[in-house]
Amino acid sequence: MSVGSMTAVREITTMLEMLPQAEQEFACEVMRKLILAWDSDFTKLTPSEDNELRLAHEQVINGEVFDDDDIDWDNLDELDLG
Secondary structure, eight states: OOHHHHHHHHHHHHHHHHSOHHHHHHHHHHHHHHHHHHOTTSOOOOHHHHHHHHHHHHHHHTTOSOOGGGOOGGGGGGOOOO
């Protein structure tokens, strides 16, 4: 999440906290409806999700991942990640 987005989230949270409980619930319901109108099947990526997905894709292409078979799942404390 970008700094600007974090600031907006904090600002929205502060404004919501100023409202009485009933109005908070109403505001949350309006927000849910806005989100569903924007992405009704929850398939759109937020900017931070898009960035994380691009980074993960680059790591796979560059071989910067572990194969499941190379991991000793019973002794994770001894795994050398370096």
